[in-house]
Amino acid sequence: MAPYDKGARQRADDRVRHANGTPAARSSKHRGYRAADPSQPRQKQRWDAEERRGRSAQGERPARPNWEPRDGGQRRDDRGGRGYDRDRGGRGFDRDDRAPRRFDRDDRAPRRDDDRAPRRDDDRGARRFDRDDRPQRRSFDRDDRAPRRDDDRAPRRFDRADRAPRRDDDRGARRFDRDDRAPRRFDRDERAPRRDDDRGARRFDRDDRPQRRSFDRDDRAPRRFDRDDRAPRRDDDRGARRFDRDDRAPRRDDDRGARRFDRDDRPQRRSFDRDERPQRRSFDDDRAPRRDRDDARPAYVPADDVKLEKLQAEATVAADVEGVTFADLGIGGNISRTLAEMGATSPFPIQAATIPDVLSGKDVLGRGRTGSGKTIAFGAPLVEKLMEHGGGTKRKMGRAPRALILAPTRELALQIDRTVQPIARSVGLFTTQIYGGVPYGRQEGALERGVDIIVGTPGRVQDLMNKGKLDLSEVVVSVLDEADHMCDLGFLEPVREILSATAEVTPQGDRAQKLLFSATLDAQVASLVSEFLHEPSVHEVAGEDQASSTIDHRVLVVEQRQKDQVLEELVAGDGKTIVFARTRAYAERLADQFEDAGIRATSLHGDLNQSRRTRNLQLLTSGRVNVLVATDVAARGIHVDDVSLVVQADAPDDYKAYLHRSGRTGRAGKEGTVVTLVPRGRRRKIEGILENAEIEADLVDAAPGDGIVAELAAR
DNA sequence: AAAAAAC
The missing domain is CATH 3.40.50.300 (P-loop containing nucleotide triphosphate hydrolases)
Incomplete structure (x- = not known):
């Protein structure tokens, strides 16, 4: 099959080139611009016109990394590259991107109408959005199902789509809201799967483990010993509440489960013990502690083993939560109904494990794969909690937020909001998204009107805080999703500053809560835990640590x-x-390569503006592209x-x-x-x-x- | 070393 964009390569070859053969930028406004030699007649007049139409005004693109293969490199030069998206607005940049537009066009028409209205009211329009979105999605879904159709028209249609990029772009921005809405779908989807994972998979994992074991034996041997030591402690401290993971499968399951914990937890301990060495092997683990130590603030020094014990997790076994309802866990009727509407008819293990503790006011560390119900595990009780002692401040103009949820990426923040927003709305509370890459206006406006729950990423939250637009002093429940990642260099400091700005106690005099969740929660969060949490309870789902057997x-x-x-x-x-x-460059280059090969592909990385990021992800979820290079x-x-x-x-x-x-x-x-x-x-x-x-x-x-x-x- | 996260 002939590449549909074959012409692009051809044209690229006609361009003025740098001494090294790299195509030069075509405009003096572009970096790397190199004036054409006047004595050299242009080979193709057509180039300009087409360029303008399809990719003109594209953002500048830094010089092609020298390690980039020439072939892909050249093609890439035709498109916007790094930098073009950096701008916040993002509008107007879209043109550069061919991939997205082509695909988008088709779907967009429909959505557009929906987009507009909603946009403004992220916080409030929840319902409305949902309604709007669903129909859309469905239609999308349908599209997905008819891949062939897409295939047939793919190439050509895409090209056509290219031409109407701007429009798309403008809307692209708005689309954020819409995309957010998609929520339900996600939620629902996530849950279904998880359930399987939680209940079935886990067990499978256990079965699988034998293999790994043999696999790990060499290295792990040492750990096992450690594990053995620890197992006991765990039991002692926690009494292994309802999960007798240790009891049941002391041998294998314990080994594995425990091991993992140990691994995670140990970094801390190890840093204090002889264990430190072994850890290195698992580079991830041992890094955490070190990093913490490097921090300006006092390095985390486990006062004693007691503290570390707190990090020992209680494993919840799926079978133990069967028959339990959200109401049983303390979640009110409105929220329970909303959860059911979202597809969460009964709590998953991680939810059953953490909800009671969150409601009781404890700090909680939860380990659960994304989609295992983690979002609801903190979202539902968080909302319930705010409602309980929200009282008078409800809906008051300009009220300060009382809960904060932080995620490491904008897409994740959006996804979380999609789940939390409906829950909050069901009891009259409002959420708003605070993340970068989009204009301040709407976010600031929402804050001025007053919101209850902030869902966002560290940078913008900190930004608005510093600008005096966001007051976190009344935040009594803070959540860090992907908490271990939030402790990475670059994230930790902002996160610490943000958490420091939240309330220490509630109006009722209780300690403000901090909830940390992650699928790979480990000692990397040790410093944060020691600084901001108080005797946290730690939960995980048995077997979830294993890659699904599926x-x-x-x-x-x-x-x-x-x-x-x-x-x-x-x-x-x-x-x-x-x-x-x-790298972003490689992701972009691969996406280009795939497209040129006639494969419907798009990319997702930090060099894209937010509107395109959102859109490109949507391209995959809707099925308009088969491949996402990220x-x-x-x-x-x-x-x-x-x-x-x-x-x-x-x-x-x-x-x-x-x-x-x-x-x-x-x-x-x-x-x-x-x-x-x-x-x-x-x-x-x-x-x-x-x-x-x-x-x-x-x-x-x-x-x-x-x-x-x-x-x-x-x- | 890269990526993410504010502009």
Whole structure:
């Protein structure tokens, strides 16, 4: 099949070039601009016109990284690249992006109407949005189902779509709201799957473990010993409440479950014990503590083992929560009904475990894979809590928010709001999103009117705080989603400042609450815990630490120079695919390459403006594209239905990244495949990562055209 | 080292 954008390459070749052969920018306003030699007649007049129409005014793009293959590089130069999205408005930038527009156009028409009205009222229009969205989504879904249709028209339509980019762009911005709405869908989807995971998968994991075990044996041996030591403590402290994980499967389950905890928890302890060394192996783990220590503020020094014990998690077993209702847990009627409408008819293990503690006013650490019900696990009780002693301040103009939920990425913040907003609205409370990349106006306006719950990302929250627009002094419940990640360098400081600005006690004199959640909650949060939490209870879901048994993990060892081709073959299948790349540039380049190969693909990374980020993600969720090439911005928390394949074009940095990335597939009890590509030289590294993730996968040599590649692509 | 997160 002929690449539909073949002309682009051709044209690119006609451009003025730098000495190194890199196509020069076409406008003096672009970086890298190089005037054409007047003596050299332009080869194609047509170039300008077309350029203007399709990609003119694109943002400038930094010089192409020298490591970028020339082929892809050239093509990329035609499109906006890094930098073009940086601008907040984002409007007007869209033009640059071909991929998105093409696809968007088709769907957008419908949505547009809906978009407008809502926009303004993120906080309030919840209902309205929902209504509007649903119809849309459905239609989208339908589209998804008819892939063939798309395929047929794909190329051409896309091109046409290109032309109406601006319009799209303008709306793109608004669309945020709409996208947010999508919420329900997500929620529903997430839940269904989880349930399976929680109940079924986990057990599977356990079964799987034997394997891993053998796999890990070498390294883990030491840990086991530790584990043994710890197990007892845990029991002692916690009495293993309802979960006798230890009792039941002391052998294997315990080992594994415990181990994981140990691993996570240990960093702290270890840092204090002899254990420190072993940890290094799991680089992730040992890093956390160190980082903490490097912090300006006093390094976290576990006063004693008691404190550490608090980090020991109580595991909830799915079977133990069967028959339990939200009402049983203390959630009121309105909220319970709303949850049911969202598809959460009965609590999942993590919810059953954390809700009572949150309602009782405790600080809570919860470990649950995104979508395992984590959002509701903190969202529902948070709202319930605010309502309980919200009393008089309700709906008061300009009231200060009383709850804050922070997430590491804007997309995740949006997704969380989609779940929390309906819950809050059901009892008359308002939420608002505070994240970067979008104009201040609406956010500030919402704050002026008064909101109850803030859902956002650290940067903008801090920004508005410093500008005096956001008063956190009345925040009595703070939530950190992906808490361990929020303790990464770059996030920790802002997070600390934000938490420091929240209330210490409630109007009733109780201690303000802090809730930390993550699928990979570990000692990385130690410093934060010691600084802001008070005797937190720690929960996890038994077996959740394991990659779902419905996920097939593969590692392909490829020649570096054949990697892109292998990737192209892998993503050519029909299923929804998310490809993870280490850098934004590579993600963008791969998306371009796939598109040029006739594969409907788009990208998601920090170099895109927010409107495009939102839109591109929507392209995948709606099924208008099959492939999303993303950086780790999409690794955590993002839920997209029916992702059948996750491809790691670059190996993840650590086991956590592996777990989060692979968690994008294998949901709803469906099968999922995770394929990781590694160059020969990196075999060691990936083996270590798999080991830490407790995942077993064979490393197989692969080259373009190999049967294994075709087999995996066909899934 | 990169990515994310404010402008």
